[in-house]
Amino acid sequence: MSLSVSLNHRLGAFTLDAQFDAPQGLTVLYGPSGSGKTTIINAVAGLLRPDHAKITVDGVTLADTGTDSTAQPEIGARRTARRGIWLPPHRRRIGYVFQDARLFPHLSVRGNLRYGAWFAPKTAIKPNMDEITEMLGIGHLLGRRPAGLSGGERQRVAIGRALLAAPQMILADEPLAALDQARKDEILPYFERLRDALTLPILYVSHAPSEVARLATTVVALDAGKVLRAGPAAQVLGDPEVTPMGPRAAGAMIETRIIAHHADGLTELAMGDLRLLVPRAGGRVGTPLRVHIEAQDVMIATRRPDGISALNVLPATVREIRIGQGPGALVQLDADGHIILARVTRRSVKNLGLCAGQKVFAILKAVSVAKASITG
Amino acid sequence: MDWLGPEEWHAVALSLKVSFWATLLSLPFGIWIAYILARKNFIGKQLLNGLVHLPLVLPPVVTGYLLLMGFGPRGPFGIALDQIGASIAFRWTGAALAAAIMGFPLMVRAIRLSIEAVDPKLEAAAATLGARKSMVFATVTLPLITPGLLTGTILGFAKAMGEFGATITFVSNIPGQTQTLPSAIYSFLQVPDGESAALRLVLISVAIAMTALLASEILARRLAKRVAGS
Numbered sequence: 001m002s003l004s005v006s007l008n009h010r011l012g013a014f015t016l017d018a019q020f021d022a023p024q025g026l027t028v029l030y031g032p033s034g035s036g037k038t039t040i041i042n043a044v045a046g047l048l049r050p051d052h053a054k055i056t057v058d059g060v061t062l063a064d065t066g067t068d069s070t071a072q073p074e075i076g077a078r079r080t081a082r083r084g085i086w087l088p089p090h091r092r093r094i095g096y097v098f099q100d101a102r103l104f105p106h107l108s109v110r111g112n113l114r115y116g117a118w119f120a121p122k123t124a125i126k127p128n129m130d131e132i133t134e135m136l137g138i139g140h141l142l143g144r145r146p147a148g149l150s151g152g153e154r155q156r157v158a159i160g161r162a163l164l165a166a167p168q169m170i171l172a173d174e175p176l177a178a179l180d181q182a183r184k185d186e187i188l189p190y191f192e193r194l195r196d197a198l199t200l201p202i203l204y205v206s207h208a209p210s211e212v213a214r215l216a217t218t219v220v221a222l223d224a225g226k227v228l229r230a231g232p233a234a235q236v237l238g239d240p241e242v243t244p245m246g247p248r249a250a251g252a253m254i255e256t257r258i259i260a261h262h263a264d265g266l267t268e269l270a271m272g273d274l275r276l277l278v279p280r281a282g283g284r285v286g287t288p289l290r291v292h293i294e295a296q297d298v299m300i301a302t303r304r305p306d307g308i309s310a311l312n313v314l315p316a317t318v319r320e321i322r323i324g325q326g327p328g329a330l331v332q333l334d335a336d337g338h339i340i341l342a343r344v345t346r347r348s349v350k351n352l353g354l355c356a357g358q359k360v361f362a363i364l365k366a367v368s369v370a371k372a373s374i375t376g
Numbered sequence: 377m378d379w380l381g382p383e384e385w386h387a388v389a390l391s392l393k394v395s396f397w398a399t400l401l402s403l404p405f406g407i408w409i410a411y412i413l414a415r416k417n418f419i420g421k422q423l424l425n426g427l428v429h430l431p432l433v434l435p436p437v438v439t440g441y442l443l444l445m446g447f448g449p450r451g452p453f454g455i456a457l458d459q460i461g462a463s464i465a466f467r468w469t470g471a472a473l474a475a476a477i478m479g480f481p482l483m484v485r486a487i488r489l490s491i492e493a494v495d496p497k498l499e500a501a502a503a504t505l506g507a508r509k510s511m512v513f514a515t516v517t518l519p520l521i522t523p524g525l526l527t528g529t530i531l532g533f534a535k536a537m538g539e540f541g542a543t544i545t546f547v548s549n550i551p552g553q554t555q556t557l558p559s560a561i562y563s564f565l566q567v568p569d570g571e572s573a574a575l576r577l578v579l580i581s582v583a584i585a586m587t588a589l590l591a592s593e594i595l596a597r598r599l600a601k602r603v604a605g606s
Contacts, residue, residue, distance in 0.1 A: 090504075090508050104498060105520070116505035162505075
């Protein structure tokens, strides 16, 4: 199951020109506000008609307005912007989770959940209502009205409503942005479960680096209406050239495995042959764990430091250095095949004489890895 | 009801009948016009808006006269209706048409306001869940505007009950046929000993109006509560 998108849109001074594929798993459209994320997701939903669009899900065409940006218009060809295929939203079979939940106030939670199922095609394989309500922990809310729910509960009902419509893809437009951190932590695991359990493509809009690192299978980094880079999450997030939210927000995502929970509150993780100590993480020994390591938390030493409080000192090789516009530089390190980003000053790069291929040590304080950055 | 003479009783019953049908039949058009005024943009929208509101600002006699010109025995619509045996001039059906037209702007206004208060984002959400436009309207917009519909209906009904000028101009004041409550009160006040009959009808008018207002108030509160879902 995969989604293929190619869009062209002009709105005043803003130009959107984006092509990307969202394979199975969760694809995050990652970028600052105004980068075109919401325009893209609404075009995929059919709520906004761009100048040109070609959108297919699993080979089924949702939109194909003829010309695309790469095709040279024939000389003398008439402009036929309004021709071609453009399915209305109700025929696209999507499950859209909005930032503001958008539950129907006049229906009970049960009525909201059933709403999409009424319109799903008879032939569609409908998810089991009881399973979904149990998975989302909303069984006790069925008789309630949306007005009486908390923000987190509303968003869980919205996820259930989207799933029960038997969609062929899930869209989510910053579904956590309106929630506080505690509610975010409440909802995030459900998206992880969807990512791991569903074979449908999930398109997820976000500008929060930790959310992206935690959820994304694929990242489409956007800036000013253009795709900066699209690819597997670890690759895109570990690329020092791709910092849609600015270098301060840069950070790599590494996939590890839990090997021990220590009595002093630390959890030991394996990344290849290397070991990483982080604050206590949930999950049994042996389970895989994603860790988001912010570039600013990583220091670089050319010799193994002695007498240092930081617990993680990882031998690594410099792969690439991106000198920034200001005083900073982003250094991409390879630690036993895992990509880590370190944000240091240009002066340090010069003083240490850093260059590609050099053997260094990456230093990371265990406590600098936030709880929200460690998940299963 | 022996304290009401047959003529008075007729006037009350006729007014209720005229107002009921006028309101009921204009409601679907009211919803339709209110919806396109609230949600659509098209050339001539202001013109349509003006036309709908015209009976509110024109002297009722003028509206009645225009109806007479159009639907009277010599009017183009009147002749057409006569040919199919459905002439409305000087009949209670004509009174219903006059009442409907006079109440229409009030009805449309109330419904339009409530449609404008419905968040289009909810309608978009319904569309993404597979509901075609007509289903979105039936399952989301319509339930959410029920308080506005009720207000519009009551306003239209009240206006129909009180309509006098256009009615008397268009369908005259024939006892037992087109003599509505206000026309009957007017007639009784024209004859020397009609004052007590007029007073009885006035009291009935007040009672009907108060009942309608109270009932709508209570219903509107309940509906608003249900729609808001608290």
